[in-house]
Amino acid sequence: MAVILITGGARSGKSTRAEARARSFAGQPVYIATAEALDGEMQERIARHRARRGTDWIEREVPLDLVPALRATDGGGARLVDCLTLWLSNLMHAGRNWEHEVNALAATLFNLKSPVVLVTNEVGLGIVPDNALARSFRDAAGIMNQIIAGVADEVEFVVAGLPMKLK
Template identity: 50%
Template sequence: MASTLVLGGARSGKSGYAQRAAEAAAEARGCTPIFIATGQAHDAEMAERIASHRSERAELWRTVEAPLELAAALSLLGPEDVAVVDCLTLWLSNSMLAETGHPERTLALPAAIAACRADLWLVSNEVGWGIVPDNPLGRRYRDEAGRLHQRIAEVADAVVLVVAGLPLTLKPAR
């Protein structure tokens, strides 16, 4: 099976790109696509975003919530599955803010992706192209996201950058 890292800025079209690709793969395979959600509704704005994303997906999607234990969720996927993880940067912030286990989770994720037997699209925000954050936590988050993207790109079969809704292949599938 294949894994694709889909990077882009906010509202770049990366989630839509990954979902369309997964839907096409699932239709060809005759299976239900799986949406692995990492977001958590800690406030009204995030609850609204989650509801909006849910309404954009067709009824045919099955949703799995994995705000922290993403590696474990990936280990449950089989070779017949097609899944989208949306998104790695939300997962990273959840992990960084959790009381324990952050280093272990970030080290385990690339191996879980490499071992995953499903067709997998991993969506993530490219946060390192903007203004340097004005606080230590923001700078640490930006740096950890960049390092995470490098580790995931290394194990992913393909990497696509989406800008203005247009995909640019950075690493073609092998």
């Protein structure tokens, strides 16, 4: 079993890289989407991702309950979670205890049989946000990324479509 974390900035090529990594394992890959199509722009984004991936994926839409989804899909092909930062945003918006959820995810990753490829955004490389909500999200994302990177077997940072192995 492998846990692979792929991080980088917006439009860096993270998802394309993660799809290739997930496909490299045996079995039919499972795409676990954390995004919700709440507006036209997000609907278009989701459609572009689906078109690029093709039809060989099993798809699950999981905006909040990621740990149960990983357990339910274990034992088959690799799972691709795209993405942890949207999942974090969903948890915070729903008023859920994100720290508890992230720690539960980290603990669960140790006990899975099938590979998991996780995509996340590195949001802490830019300027300090000008409002408390944005700073809170940036800080939570940084903490989440550190926790998941700590349990991952491999960590890659993608810049301009080029992956750099960090771990």
